[in-house]
Amino acid sequence: MTATLPAADVGMRFALSDDQRLIVQHVRDYCRAEIAPRAAEYDRSGEFPRGQLRGLAELGLMGATLPEAWDGAGLDSVTYALCLEEIAAADASVAVIVSVQNGLPEQMLLRYGTDAQRERYLRPLARGEHIGAFCLTESGAGSDAANLQMRAERDGDAWVLSGAKAWITSGGQADTYLVMARTGGPGARGVSCFIVEKDRPGLSFGRPEEKMGLHAAHTTTVTFDGVRVPAENLVGEEGQGLIIALASLDAGRIGIAMQAIGIARAALEHAARYAAEREQFGKKLREFEGVSFKVARMAARIEAARLVALKAAWLKDQGQPYGKEASIAKLLASEAAVDVTRDAIQIFGGNGYSREYPVERLYRDAKVTEIYEGTSEIQQLVISRAVFAEYSD
Amino acid sequence: MKILTLVRQVPDAEARVKISGGQVDLEGATLVMDGMDEYGVEEALRLREGGAAVEEIVALATGPKRVEDALRTALAMGVDRAIHVETDQALDPIALSRVVAQVAQAEGVSLILVGGQEADWDSQALGAATAERLGWPQLTWTNELALEGDTLTGRHDVDDGNESFRVPLPAVVTTQQGLNEPRYPTLPNIMKAKKKELRKDTLDAYGAAPTVRVVGSDIQTRARLNKMIDGKDPQAAAAELLDLLRNEAKVIA
Ligand SMILES: Cc1cc2nc3c(=O)[nH]c(=O)nc-3n(C[C@H](O)[C@H](O)[C@H](O)COP(=O)(O)OP(=O)(O)OC[C@H]3O[C@@H](n4cnc5c(N)ncnc54)[C@H](O)[C@@H]3O)c2cc1C
Numbered sequence: 253m254t255a256t257l258p259a260a261d262v263g264m265r266f267a268l269s270d271d272q273r274l275i276v277q278h279v280r281d282y283c284r285a286e287i288a289p290r291a292a293e294y295d296r297s298g299e300f301p302r303g304q305l306r307g308l309a310e311l312g313l314m315g316a317t318l319p320e321a322w323d324g325a326g327l328d329s330v331t332y333a334l335c336l337e338e339i340a341a342a343d344a345s346v347a348v349i350v351s352v353q354n355g356l357p358e359q360m361l362l363r364y365g366t367d368a369q370r371e372r373y374l375r376p377l378a379r380g381e382h383i384g385a386f387c388l389t390e391s392g393a394g395s396d397a398a399n400l401q402m403r404a405e406r407d408g409d410a411w412v413l414s415g416a417k418a419w420i421t422s423g424g425q426a427d428t429y430l431v432m433a434r435t436g437g438p439g440a441r442g443v444s445c446f447i448v449e450k451d452r453p454g455l456s457f458g459r460p461e462e463k464m465g466l467h468a469a470h471t472t473t474v475t476f477d478g479v480r481v482p483a484e485n486l487v488g489e490e491g492q493g494l495i496i497a498l499a500s501l502d503a504g505r506i507g508i509a510m511q512a513i514g515i516a517r518a519a520l521e522h523a524a525r526y527a528a529e530r531e532q533f534g535k536k537l538r539e540f541e542g543v544s545f546k547v548a549r550m551a552a553r554i555e556a557a558r559l560v561a562l563k564a565a566w567l568k569d570q571g572q573p574y575g576k577e578a579s580i581a582k583l584l585a586s587e588a589a590v591d592v593t594r595d596a597i598q599i600f601g602g603n604g605y606s607r608e609y610p611v612e613r614l615y616r617d618a619k620v621t622e623i624y625e626g627t628s629e630i631q632q633l634v635i636s637r638a639v640f641a642e643y644s645d
Numbered sequence: 646m647k648i649l650t651l652v653r654q655v656p657d658a659e660a661r662v663k664i665s666g667g668q669v670d671l672e673g674a675t676l677v678m679d680g681m682d683e684y685g686v687e688e689a690l691r692l693r694e695g696g697a698a699v700e701e702i703v704a705l706a707t708g709p710k711r712v713e714d715a716l717r718t719a720l721a722m723g724v725d726r727a728i729h730v731e732t733d734q735a736l737d738p739i740a741l742s743r744v745v746a747q748v749a750q751a752e753g754v755s756l757i758l759v760g761g762q763e764a765d766w767d768s769q770a771l772g773a774a775t776a777e778r779l780g781w782p783q784l785t786w787t788n789e790l791a792l793e794g795d796t797l798t799g800r801h802d803v804d805d806g807n808e809s810f811r812v813p814l815p816a817v818v819t820t821q822q823g824l825n826e827p828r829y830p831t832l833p834n835i836m837k838a839k840k841k842e843l844r845k846d847t848l849d850a851y852g853a854a855p856t857v858r859v860v861g862s863d864i865q866t867r868a869r870l871n872k873m874i875d876g877k878d879p880q881a882a883a884a885e886l887l888d889l890l891r892n893e894a895k896v897i898a
Pocket residue numbers: 352385386387388389391393394395396418419420421422463466471620623624625626627628629630633
């Protein structure tokens with residue numbers, strides 16, 4: 253028996269508990285009423301969605317899975333994953349900011365931070381008063397994160413950080429940056445993790461990248477010009493930084509998978525409605541097999557990806573390893589999102605190519621899910637390594 | 646003092662309802678707390694948060710088991726406990742007022758908040774009927790409320806504007822849009838709501854049988870006239886359109 257058949261007290265059960273159902277329904281209603289109606293406007297203006305994040309913070313979604321003792325909402329990973337789908341179905345830009353906040357800085361501080369660090373940095377993140385950012389990627393180190401060059405030098409009871417990060421979600425908007433920098437020799441073991449507050453002298457931000465999609469989620473370079481932080485800003489042990497970052501990325505990938513699924517579901521909903529109304533050759537589009545079978549495949553891809561993502565979330569809740577499942581979910585969900593949104597445009601015909609309709613935005617927003625938090629190729633690397641490890645004896 | 650707020654569960658405004666067997670079929674429709682009742686729950690919470698000596702806020706609902714969801718929403722918003730009079734019978738407003746009045750007396754409440762209008766029946770009788778049974782004053786269509794001791798003050802709409810009022814409790818108040826902006830429950834409060842008391846009651850105890858019986862239902866459909874205006878002469882076409890809008894459709898003056 254391989255690791256893909258873990259045993260649990262309860263066998264397979266796909267129903268949500270009452271709490272889960274009420275919460276997801278509530279978040280769906282909220283997102284439909286408050287988030288979705290403004291998504292197109294934010295996409296056009298590229299304004300950072302502060303108000304939207306504040307509203308979600310009031311519900312508890314900026315610290316969704318953190319324990320209430322740390323001002324979180326105390327949700328399990330499955331419920332949180334379904335909430336992310338709802339947010340993403342309404343606005344994918346908002347969803348990625350929420351996913352980064354919950355999945356990366358908060359998880360890193362919860363799992364590896366000291367109580368003093370949690371008190372000071374985790375609480376305001378959990379309450380959504382602060383926005384968090386995760387700084388791993390550099391212009392020369394993307395997929396090959398272990399090769400990052402940014403340095404942190406010890407100077408008395410402080411660390412001095414020098415170098416630049418690239419592609420940082422919420423750069424310039426975030427208050428708390430979790431930064432991976434080299435404190436030792438080359439390779440993964442030479443990297444440590446630091447907390448850097450926005451107002452530290454020497455910290456600066458590039459202009460938001462002009463991206464294909466996710467316009468409201470700002471992405472910038474972050475430059476550290478001899479930024480001094482006190483020694484207590486080190487998270488975990490010296491040399492543990494990459495382990496901390498990569499462990500959080502496992503959870504983050506479930507988040508991105510759910511973001512992709514949310515985007516895809518929105519596209520499916522729009523396509524199904526449109527196909528039921530639009531007529532050509534005297535028939536509704538959905539009466540053409542060429543259209544209805546496309547819709548069937550779209551639904552099938554979404555359902556399959558969602559099940560794997562929820563399984564990864566469930567494994568996480570059970571305290572079981574879930575890295576492989578998280579990577580499978582991210583791979584399947586992001587590919588499904590790109591294909592489903594492209595098919596939705598096809599079903600909309602010329603209207604699909606127009607900004608008057610939502611599906612072109614969904615397509616633009618979907619593409620990046622195959623790239624960030626590990627490209628599809630990197631997911632395949634992770635999955636194949638796990639498979640080979642399972643069959644190595 | 647205690648406040649009683651009535652909660653009704655109705656189809657979501659965007660839900661597509663079906664008719665089967667002459668009755669509205671809610672199978673598959675999204676059901677929510679009546680928006681009018683959300684104003685009532687929110688106002689009760691605000692009166693307490695505003696410093697009034699409100700000991701307890703109780704939510705009351707009648708209806709089938711599913712109505713629990715609406716009560717849970719009220720509990721998640723901040724109501725202290727809930728009473729569910731479980732029945733599959735649809736109660737008309739007059740029958741319902743019998744339940745509301747009796748619960749109000751049994752619970753010793755001094756303020757009752759009900760929706761000014763019901764989203765499904767579209768009736769405005771519940772507040773008035775409840776006040777009549779209890780012999781309490783009623784303030785309808787309120788858009789501002791404040792409590793000081795046992796005195797309720799506020800403003801409400803009347804036919805030709807609005808007036809300010811002052812009334813000693815007990816009283817029945819009906820809500821309307823604009824009274825407040827109802828809060829969304831937080832996720833932890835949704836989970837905690839499950840631990841709050843939700844008492845079940847049977848309808849028998851209240852002797853509140855509906856006297857109105859629904860014998861049939863129809864979905865209102867609007868027939869399209871598909872009237873075409875010949876556009877060859879734009880001036881004449883515009884004039885004809887104006888005439889139709891003014892005299893036939895009566896949508897412009
Ligand atoms: C909108 C956006 C937001 C982002 N937010 C953040 C953030 O908040 N924090 C952060 O740290 N980073 C962030 N990133 C960076 C993101 O994680 C990287 O872009 C991603 O890891 C890929 O790195 P790269 O861009 O350098 O591509 P590269 O690593 O240069 O990859 C280029 C191509 O080569 C392929 N490739 C590379 N190595 C291999 C291999 N071994 N086998 C097969 N194929 C390979 C890749 O899959 C890809 O197709 C963000 C990126 C974007 C676009």
